[in-house]
Amino acid sequence: MFRQVTIIGPGLLGGSLSLAVKKMDLSEELVIWARSEKSVNKAAQTFPFARIEKDLEESVRGSDFIIICTPVETIGDILQQIKPFLGENSLVTDVGSIKGTICTIAQETLGDSMASFIGSHPMAGSEKSGMEFSDPMLFMNRACILTPMDKVKESDLLSLRKFWEKMGMVVQILDPASHDKIIADLSHLPHLISSILAHSLAEIQEEAQKLGGQGLADTTRIAEGDANLWSNILLENKQNLIPALQKFKRSLDFVELSLEEGDIDKLRDFLEEGKQFRHSLHSK
Numbered sequence: 001m002f003r004q005v006t007i008i009g010p011g012l013l014g015g016s017l018s019l020a021v022k023k024m025d026l027s028e029e030l031v032i033w034a035r036s037e038k039s040v041n042k043a044a045q046t047f048p049f050a051r052i053e054k055d056l057e058e059s060v061r062g063s064d065f066i067i068i069c070t071p072v073e074t075i076g077d078i079l080q081q082i083k084p085f086l087g088e089n090s091l092v093t094d095v096g097s098i099k100g101t102i103c104t105i106a107q108e109t110l111g112d113s114m115a116s117f118i119g120s121h122p123m124a125g126s127e128k129s130g131m132e133f134s135d136p137m138l139f140m141n142r143a144c145i146l147t148p149m150d151k152v153k154e155s156d157l158l159s160l161r162k163f164w165e166k167m168g169m170v171v172q173i174l175d176p177a178s179h180d181k182i183i184a185d186l187s188h189l190p191h192l193i194s195s196i197l198a199h200s201l202a203e204i205q206e207e208a209q210k211l212g213g214q215g216l217a218d219t220t221r222i223a224e225g226d227a228n229l230w231s232n233i234l235l236e237n238k239q240n241l242i243p244a245l246q247k248f249k250r251s252l253d254f255v256e257l258s259l260e261e262g263d264i265d266k267l268r269d270f271l272e273e274g275k276q277f278r279h280s281l282h283s284k
Contacts, residue, residue, distance in 0.1 A: 014069030015134030033059035088114030099176035119147035127224035140168035184240035198223040
């Protein structure tokens with residue numbers, strides 16, 4: 001499918017993509033860029049089939065498909081660094097969960113370049129992080145959102161769509177602003193709520209914590225996500241996350257008032273609506 005694929009950042013997503021690209025034979029050559037000597041050595045052991053580079057220039061030189069898998073706050077700087085070494089037919093994408101800022105920066109950075117950038121957000125991941133948790137099946141049957149900007153070549157959009165579909169993903173196309181608004185509700189708010197719950201229970205004595213069942217474990221699972229990574233994500237999308245959080249607070253107020261008033265009908269109806277929404281997720 002590609003002559004050379006370069007994956008910048010071999011964390012959970014980058015590592016899983018590396019394994020999937022190899023498994024599905026989607027590239028003649030696979031190059032992985034890692035920042036530190038420690039990461040380079042670890043990547044060499046984890047992905048022996050790939051060429052591991054610490055030099056960004058060497059990692060993207062001659063590559064026709066580059067996937068940036070680093071934290072969202074670093075993507076703009078990486079685009080600046082790789083720009084001089086991109087080929088005229090290079091296709092660049094990322095896997096960040098914020099798209100408005102990233103796509104704007106990419107357009108400004110690569111606007112006078114022959115290379116093409118199209119944002120990607122594979123809705124796959126885990127509360128775990130690091131290349132040691134890489135899984136080539138991580139993307140199977142998950143959604144992937146593409147966020148093309150103006151003047152994107154249809155052939156590049158088609159190539160990118162086919163790539164993610166080869167990963168087993170269901171691809172949708174949105175503009176960056178719509179993506180960020182939807183993801184605030186469907187991804188960023190749930191992560192924050194999970195962390196808020198875990199934080200509010202942190203003062204419970206350790207012996208009492210052991211009494212928590214599977215429901216507590218399920219509800220707080222994603223709170224295990226990398227705090228530094230998620231702090232940047234939440235701040236980057238605060239213009240959409242704050243309204244979502246305010247709506248959630250109104251739901252909390254409604255439940256609190258229903259309890260204070262002893263209104264079992266309101267409480268039951270509220271719980272039933274939540275149950276129906278949860279059921280609808282299973283049917284999709």
